[in-house]
Amino acid sequence: MRTAEGPFPMETTYTWTALDGNSTRMTLRNRGEPSGxxxxxxxVLAAAMxxxxxxxxxxxxxxxxxxxx
Numbered sequence: 001m002r003t004a005e006g007p008f009p010m011e012t013t014y015t016w017t018a019l020d021g022n023s024t025r026m027t028l029r030n031r032g033e034p035s036g037x038x039x040x041x042x043x044v045l046a047a048a049m050x051x052x053x054x055x056x057x058x059x060x061x062x063x064x065x066x067x068x069x
Contacts, residue, residue: 008034008045028053 001012010032017025030049034042 008032026057028057 001014003009003011010030013029013031015027015029017027019025030053034045
């Protein structure tokens with residue numbers, strides 16, 4: 001997934017790897033080069049993105065673990 005718009009163009013990559021018959025590992029990687037004000041605020045934005053990603057992934061995991069198999 002990629003965006004070139006806004007002050008923080010970035011690319012997000014999701015990788016899914018089967019671990020065994022019942023488990024899958026999902027890896028998420030965000031890459032981007034902030035410009036303008038975003039370059040000054042990059043450390044704060046990066047921390048906010050990590051928190052948001054962690055929250056979203058926890059919600060996804062809870063949803064998937066509740067789903068019937």
